[in-house]
Amino acid sequence: MTAAALIGVVAPRALASPPPAAAGPTVRLLTANLLKGGADPATLVDLVRRHRVDVLTVQEFTPEIEAELDRLGLAALLPYRQLNAEVGTTGSGLYARFRLADVGVRRNQGFFFSQAYGTVAVPGAPPVRVESAHPAAPYAVRVVDDWRTDLRAQPAATPDGTLRILAGDLNATLDHAPLRALLRTGYVDAGDAAGAGLTGTWGPYDGDPIPPGHHRPRAGRPPRRRPRGHRPPDPRHRPPRRPRRTSPSRRAVIPVRPARGRGRR
Numbered sequence: 001m002t003a004a005a006l007i008g009v010v011a012p013r014a015l016a017s018p019p020p021a022a023a024g025p026t027v028r029l030l031t032a033n034l035l036k037g038g039a040d041p042a043t044l045v046d047l048v049r050r051h052r053v054d055v056l057t058v059q060e061f062t063p064e065i066e067a068e069l070d071r072l073g074l075a076a077l078l079p080y081r082q083l084n085a086e087v088g089t090t091g092s093g094l095y096a097r098f099r100l101a102d103v104g105v106r107r108n109q110g111f112f113f114s115q116a117y118g119t120v121a122v123p124g125a126p127p128v129r130v131e132s133a134h135p136a137a138p139y140a141v142r143v144v145d146d147w148r149t150d151l152r153a154q155p156a157a158t159p160d161g162t163l164r165i166l167a168g169d170l171n172a173t174l175d176h177a178p179l180r181a182l183l184r185t186g187y188v189d190a191g192d193a194a195g196a197g198l199t200g201t202w203g204p205y206d207g208d209p210i211p212p213g214h215h216r217p218r219a220g221r222p223p224r225r226r227p228r229g230h231r232p233p234d235p236r237h238r239p240p241r242r243p244r245r246t247s248p249s250r251r252a253v254i255p256v257r258p259a260r261g262r263g264r265r
Contacts, residue, residue, distance in 0.1 A: 024125045029055040031132070031167040036089050037062030045072045053078070054097045055120060057132035057167045059113070061091035082116045092116040092132045098123065108153060110136030110146030119162070126163050131155060133168035147171065151178040157186030 030053045032044055037060065048056060056078055066085040069075075078095035082103035085091045092105065094116040103118035117131035135150030136143060151172060157164055166187065172179035174189060183189060 025122060027054045027120075027122055027125070027128070028052055029057070029130075029165065029167055031057045031059075031169075033059045033134075033169045034061055034065055036060050037065040037091075039065065041065055041068040041072055041074075045069060045074050045077070048074065048077050054122075055130055055165075055167075056093075056095040057116070057130065058093040058095075059091075059132060059134040059169045060089045061085050061093040062087055066093070082118045084114045084116050086114065090114055092134060094118050094130060094132050096120050096130075101127070102129075108135055108150040110143070110150040113150070115168070128163045128165060129155075130165045130167060133166045133170050135171055137171040148178050151182060154182055156182070159186040 028051060030047060030051070032039065034044075044058075047053065056074075061083070063085040066083060074095065078097055080096045080098065080100045081094060082100060082105065083093040083095075084105040085093065089111070090107075090113050092114040094100070094103075096118070099121045100118035101121065103116075105114050105116050107114045113134040113136065115132055115134060117129065120128045120130055122128055133154060135154065136146040138144050138147035151170070154166060154170075155164065164187075170179060174180065174183075
């Protein structure tokens with residue numbers, strides 16, 4: 001009975017919602033946790049170039065990998081940016097092919113991860129507010145309050161206002177109540193809506209005997225195409241990417257993925 005109930009709750013995440021009727025331009029967004037700057041920058045730049053990524057959000061963004069990404073050509077591909085490179089796990093970055101306005105960086109109170117944000121001016125579409133999300137990781141009971149605090153502090157969706165995207169490492173899945181509360185403000189899970197809600201973006205392929213983590217919350221209408229995960233610079237985190245067709249809808253997509261612990265988030 002318990003197994004049947006669990007299947008009934010989880011299985012629908014593998015079923016896609018009908019795509020919306022949207023006539024705006026397609027925007028491709030990629031998010032990646034750079035593992036304290038230890039990721040392979042060449043792999044990331046190759047993903048951006050090969051998939052014609054328009055917006056890139058990064059977490060655990062350090063000064064060293066910032067310089068290396070530009071040396072490898074990211075500045076030419078995504079010339080507009082709001083960056084907050086820091087040593088360790090707290091840095092954050094937002095890169096875009098299109099102009100950015102109203103940029104800034106805010107800091108979470110749990111593990112003090114920063115979150116870069118800005119409004120992307122996509123030609124032929126409404127302004128899109130994008131934020132590189134990275135709340136604390138609930139890797140131990142003693143830090144669960146930090147995790148809850150950071151998730152509660154994430155910007156709510158604005159169904160009647162600006163189109164919003166939260167893209168990053170939210171350290172949560174649809175099984176977690178704080179993330180579901182965030183979604184109820186008007187966000188929608190990108191993977192869930194596209195039928196990829198069971199796709200792992202972090203998990204046992206790094207050698208850990210645990211189930212895969214899977215979630216990419218997002219606001220608004222279902223994405224036009226299925227989100228994809230790519231082998232990242234380091235196999236512990238698989239960055240999700242998915243194209244989205246913009247429209248005058250006031251809500252937006254958010255891809256996110258879980259991670260863990262202070263040393264490896």
